[in-house]
Every structure is written in structure tokens, then in C-alpha cells.
Amino acid sequence: MSEQNEYRFQVNLSGMINILSNHLYSSPKVYLRELLQNATDAITARNKLEPASRGQVTVDIAGSGSNLTMTVDDNGIGLTEEDIHRFLAMIGHSSKVGEDFLASETSFIGRFGIGLLSCFMVSEEIVVLTQSAQGGPSMEWRGKPDGTYTIRKLETRLSTGTRIYLRCKPGCESYFEPETVKELLFYYGALLPYPVILRASGLQETVNASRPIWIEEPELARGSRQEVLAFGQRLLGERFHDFIPLRTANGRTGGIAYILPRSVNLNARRTHRVYLKQMLVSDQAENILPEWAFFVKCLVWTDELQPTASREHFYEDERLQEVRSELGQAIREELMRMGEYEPDRLQHMIGLHVLSMKALAAEDTEFLSVIYRWLPFESTYGERALGELLDEGKKLYYTLSVDEYRQIAHVAAAQSQLVLNGGYIYNAELLEHLAYLKPELQLERLVPEDVSLAFTDLTLEEKNRYYEAIRMADAALQSFKCQIQLKRFKPAELPALYTLSKESSALRSIEKAKESSPDLLASVLGNLGASLNEAAYSTLYFNLDNPMIERIFSAAHPQMLPAAAEVLYTNALMMGHYPMTRQELSAMNRGIIRFIDWGLEATAENGGTSV
Numbered sequence: 001m002s003e004q005n006e007y008r009f010q011v012n013l014s015g016m017i018n019i020l021s022n023h024l025y026s027s028p029k030v031y032l033r034e035l036l037q038n039a040t041d042a043i044t045a046r047n048k049l050e051p052a053s054r055g056q057v058t059v060d061i062a063g064s065g066s067n068l069t070m071t072v073d074d075n076g077i078g079l080t081e082e083d084i085h086r087f088l089a090m091i092g093h094s095s096k097v098g099e100d101f102l103a104s105e106t107s108f109i110g111r112f113g114i115g116l117l118s119c120f121m122v123s124e125e126i127v128v129l130t131q132s133a134q135g136g137p138s139m140e141w142r143g144k145p146d147g148t149y150t151i152r153k154l155e156t157r158l159s160t161g162t163r164i165y166l167r168c169k170p171g172c173e174s175y176f177e178p179e180t181v182k183e184l185l186f187y188y189g190a191l192l193p194y195p196v197i198l199r200a201s202g203l204q205e206t207v208n209a210s211r212p213i214w215i216e217e218p219e220l221a222r223g224s225r226q227e228v229l230a231f232g233q234r235l236l237g238e239r240f241h242d243f244i245p246l247r248t249a250n251g252r253t254g255g256i257a258y259i260l261p262r263s264v265n266l267n268a269r270r271t272h273r274v275y276l277k278q279m280l281v282s283d284q285a286e287n288i289l290p291e292w293a294f295f296v297k298c299l300v301w302t303d304e305l306q307p308t309a310s311r312e313h314f315y316e317d318e319r320l321q322e323v324r325s326e327l328g329q330a331i332r333e334e335l336m337r338m339g340e341y342e343p344d345r346l347q348h349m350i351g352l353h354v355l356s357m358k359a360l361a362a363e364d365t366e367f368l369s370v371i372y373r374w375l376p377f378e379s380t381y382g383e384r385a386l387g388e389l390l391d392e393g394k395k396l397y398y399t400l401s402v403d404e405y406r407q408i409a410h411v412a413a414a415q416s417q418l419v420l421n422g423g424y425i426y427n428a429e430l431l432e433h434l435a436y437l438k439p440e441l442q443l444e445r446l447v448p449e450d451v452s453l454a455f456t457d458l459t460l461e462e463k464n465r466y467y468e469a470i471r472m473a474d475a476a477l478q479s480f481k482c483q484i485q486l487k488r489f490k491p492a493e494l495p496a497l498y499t500l501s502k503e504s505s506a507l508r509s510i511e512k513a514k515e516s517s518p519d520l521l522a523s524v525l526g527n528l529g530a531s532l533n534e535a536a537y538s539t540l541y542f543n544l545d546n547p548m549i550e551r552i553f554s555a556a557h558p559q560m561l562p563a564a565a566e567v568l569y570t571n572a573l574m575m576g577h578y579p580m581t582r583q584e585l586s587a588m589n590r591g592i593i594r595f596i597d598w599g600l601e602a603t604a605e606n607g608g609t610s611v
């Protein structure tokens with residue numbers, strides 16, 4: 001048997017840095033986030049050892065050109081010589097997970113053991129000077145992107161903590177620019193519970209001086225309205241007018257949901273800014289709130305979720321699901337509370353984000369039953385809040401589709417029927433839920449045929465008088481699978497009303513599809529159409545109260561009446577927004593040409609004078 005040798009994997013560090021910078025981190029600026037995170041973790045760890053210790057981080061920018069440097073000092077736990085060998089010099093090894101460190105794994109932000117490498121995106125060398133809280137000599141570690149490093153004991157003893165020293169790489173000067181650094185430190189560390197100090201150009205400033213108290217208890221935000229709104233504007237760059245405090249039952253996740261001051265597209269990405277252990281980890285977190293909450297932009301702080309290595313997202317685990325649903329619940333409860341105690345505030349919010357509110361109400365019947373009165377609907381009484389429409393004290397009908405609504409809205413309106421357009425997104429669903437939840441509201445689905453029930457029949461004498469004309473018009477529309485009825489109805493200005501039963505609607509779709517289908521499919525569609533029975537006939541109601549109809553039917557002219565029936569039929573289709581088949585289009589054109597011809601003939605007979 002041949003000898004088997006065992007080797008160790010070698011890591012090509014510069015290749016790895018390349019992967020991190022091009023594929024993991026969104027921008028080199030995240031090096032500051034990683035440094036701040038490490039400092040935060042080190043301060044947390046020292047606090048566990050020495051509860052009285054008070055953390056502080058100082059960032060110092062000095063020099064210029066090829067001597068532009070940055071030092072990041074913390075008074076955290078520091079590193080012993082052994083720690084340096086185990087954690088700094090070993091990529092992918094972190095002191096923050098497992099039993100090796102002083103605290104449970106959830107106390108720290110870091111866990112992958114790669115964050116420090118991000119500094120190589122802006123510096124050719126990382127120098128770490130450190131003194132462990134556990135004693136031992138002060139140490140220096142120098143690492144290079146080619147994977148080499150040196151370690152040495154320092155002769156002088158430093159104070160407890162760690163200093164990271166970076167020399168700006170040519171081309172990266174903008175990441176060392178004091179204003180940029182200040183902005184980034186605030187961006188990542190605005191909520192940190194210890195001072196983050198920036199020293200540059202002879203000036204010193206505490207970047208996170210205005211850390212608000214309601215971070216600890218979001219409910220307190222209600223009493224500091226202006227401060228909360230100003231904080232949101234500074235952090236999220238938008239002027240808000242309203243917000244909802246968020247908190248999970250265990251208190252480990254909290255936040256502020258700012259109500260967006262403008263309507264948003266349903267498909268827009270909904271990203272929120274999330275702080276983990278008070279450090280910003282993501283301003284692109286999409287999965288922290290339920291889908292329907294697209295009318296808010298949130299600041300969320302948590303210490304219970306697991307970030308991915310890029311820090312820009314959270315693992316979709318059970319806890320995240322619970323947090324998401326609890327934050328959603330907090331928003332829902334606040335809206336319901338507004339419904340009872342601050343209806344004007346709710347109405348304003350619904351006015352801005354009606355689709356979102358309807359989406360939420362369609363998903364949650366309890367929410368629906370609290371806010372339904374403020375939801376607006378298009379109706380035959382105009383665009384009104386449902387509550388106002390209910391106060392009319394009439395039976396409320398609703399249609400399932402926009403087409404149905406268009407067909408009957410004007411007829412129903414003329415008959416003083418109150419009809420709601422259920423065709424737009426969520427409307428019919430909401431009205432159906434409501435009809436079930438609150439039978440006392442008298443909500444009923446209306447089908448176009450029902451409107452015709454209110455039409456007045458002809459008298460016996462009229463039926464006899466118009467018998468021949470009705471037969472002619474009916475015969476003219478046979479080939480369109482449309483039957484005619486002569487009635488009297490309001491409004492008198494409407495000459496004809498076209499109604500479709502479910503079957504006739506299916507038949508129309510089949511006929512239209514056949515026109516643009518290959519032969520085989522067309523014949524299958526043909527068979528399908530043939531299987532639909534008599535009920536597949538649509539109905540065209542002619543209104544004898546309309547003077548034009550009265551004239552056409554009284555004249556009962558054997559050529560003019562069928563042509564008029566065809567033109568009125570196609571006109572009714574257009575009013576109902578039905579796509580026309582080729583046969584119907586040519587019938588319309590044929591009809592118009594005939595009327596023009598007749599008009600011209602009449603003009604010629606009158607010696608060319610009539611118009």
C-alpha cells in the first residue's frame with residue numbers, strides 16, 4: 001500500500017480579501033462598521049468582567065497624502081498573546097462564539113472571524129496594539145494582505161484596550177476624509193450606549209452625543225414626538241409626520257415605524273434600518289416586517305437576531321419569523337387603537353396608504369372590522385369612505401369586477417341604487433369578508449342581470465305594437481349570440497344596456513381567443529364554445545324611454561332597424577369596455593357606412609341642401 005501523506009489547506013489571503021471586497025461587502029466603507037463592531041464587542045466583554053467599566057471609542061485621523069492614518073482606540077477587553085495567535089492570526093476563528101470567551105454567544109455582534117480583513121480594502125497593513133484586561137504584556141500584531149504577520153511584545157505597558165492603526169491606501173483617501181468618517185460613525189453608531197469620539201484637524205467631537213432615552217423603552221417615544229421625528233429625519237433622510245413605537249413582548253427588539261409621508265408603489269422594495277446590539281448592521285433589511293407594512297420605514301434595534309456574514313441581512317430563522325409577526329402586530333394594534341380613539345389620524349394615514357391598509361384588512365378580519373368605516377370605495381354616490389356610504393341608510397350592492405361596475409353604474413345610479421365598485425384590488429374581497437362578518441350592514445353582491453329586474457315591462461298593447469320591430473332587431477343580433485329585450489328604464493338618456501351572464505362572458509372570451517389561435521386550438525375552443533348552452537347568450541336591453549329608440553322601433557324600417565340594432569350593440573360593447581371581435585368591428589363599420597350612404601342619398605334627393 002502506498003504511503004498516504006496529510007497536508008494542511010493553505011489560504012491565499014489576497015484572493016480571500018478580493019472575494020470579501022467584491023462579493024461580500026457592499027462598499028469599502030464597511031471597514032469602519034467592522035472596527036466599531038469589534039470595539040463594541042470588546043467593550044461588552046470587558047463589562048462582563050468589570051461591570052463598572054465605562055466604554056469609549058476614539059477615532060483619530062492624522063497626516064495627509066501617503067502619511068494619512070487612522071487609529072481606532074477602544075478601552076475594551078484587549079487581547080492576550082494567546083488570543084492574538086488564536087483569533088487575530090487565524091482567519092475564520094472568532095473569540096465570540098463557543099465556550100472559549102467570557103460571555104454567551106448572543107452578547108456579541110461578530111462571529112465569523114473575518115471582519116477585520118475588511119480593513120485591507122483601505123489599508124496595506126493592519127497594526128493592532130493591545131493590552132488584555134487579563135494582564136500580561138502589551139502586544140503588537142502587524143498583518144499584511146499577502147498573509148504574513150509579525151507579533152512582538154511591547155516594552156511599555158499600554159492601558160487596557162485595543163488600538164487599530166491603518167495607513168490609507170492610495171486611492172482610498174475619501175474613506176479617511178473627516179466629514180465622511182464622522183457621517184459613517186454616526187450612521188453605524190448613532191445608538192451606541194458609549195461615546196464615540198472623532199478627532200481630526202485639531203477638533204474633537206462626540207459623534208453620538210444625542211442618543212435618545214426612548215431607545216431603551218420605545219413607548220416613551222410618544223412623549224418626545226418632535227425629537228423622534230427629528231431623529232428619523234437625520235437617520236433616514238426624510239421628513240416624517242407620524243410614527244408608531246414598536247416593541248416585542250420580550251423587549252429584546254424595539255423600534256420606531258415612521259409613516260411614509262407619501263404613497264408608495266405596491267412593488268417598491270421595503271427596506272428598514274436595523275441595529276444589532278445597538279450597532280447598525282443593515283439599512284436594507286427587507287424581511288424584518290410583514291409584506292403588508294409598506295407604508296412605514298422603520299428603525300429597528302434588536303439583540304436577538306442572527307446577521308449573515310455580510311451583515312446586510314438576517315437569517316430567516318424561527319426567531320426572525322416571530323419578531324416579524326410581533327412587529328406587525330404592534331403596527332396593527334396601533335392602527336386599531338387609532339380607529340377607536342384618533343379617527344382623524346387614521347383617516348389621514350389611510351388617505352396616504354390606502355392600498356396597504358386594504359391589503360392588511362384583507363389579510364386580517366379583526367383589523368378590517370375596526371377600520372372598515374374609513375376605507376374609501378368608488379360608488380354610484382361617488383368616491384367615499386365606506387362609513388359615509390353606510391350612513392346613507394341604504395342597502396349596499398357591490399360588483400365583483402370593474403367591467404360589471406362600468407356596465408351598470410349609470411343605470412344603478414339613475415335608479416338611486418348604491419353600488420360599490422368591487423373590481424379594484426382587494427375591494428371585492430374586503431366587501432365579501434365584511435358581508436360575512438357584519439350581516440347587519442346589508443352588503444350584497446350585485447350582478448348585471450339584477451339591475452334589469454328593476455326595468456319596467458312593456459304593456460300588452462306596446463308588446464303587440466313593437467312585436468315586428470323586436471323580432472327584426474333580435475334576428476339582426478342572432479349571429480352575435482345576443483338577444484334583445486325592449487323595456488323602459490332610467491336614465492332615459494341611455495339608449496341601450498348590454499349585460500353578460502357568466503356563461504356569455506366565457507363565450508365572448510373564447511370567441512376572441514379563437515381569432516388569434518392556430519387552427520387546432522381554434523377548433524378545440526370552438527368545441528368548448530359549442531358546449532355552452534343557451535344561457536351563454538348576452539342580452540341587449542333597449543330603452544323605450546329613450547327618444548332615439550322610440551323612433552327606431554316605431555319606424556320598424558326593415559333595413560334601418562337591423563343596421564341600427566348592430567350599431568347600438570357595438571356602441572354598448574364599447575361603453576362596457578369589452579374588446580370587440582372582428583365580426584363586431586366590421587358590423588360597426590358596415591352600419592356607420594350605411595347611415596352615411598342614407599344621409600348622402602337624402603341630401604341628393606333634397607337637391608344637395610340638407611346636412
Ligand SMILES: Nc1ncnc2c1ncn2[C@@H]1O[C@H](COP(=O)(O)OP(=O)(O)OP(=O)(O)O)[C@@H](O)[C@H]1O
Nearest residue numbers: 038039042087094095110111112113114115116162
Ligand atoms: N478591538 C478589539 N478588541 C479585542 N479583540 C479584538 C478587537 N478586534 C478584533 N479582535 C479579535 O480579533 C478576532 C477577529 O476579529 P474579526 O473582526 O475578524 O472577526 P469577529 O469580530 O470575531 O467576527 P466577524 O467576522 O463576524 O466580525 C475577534 O474575534 C477578536 O477576538
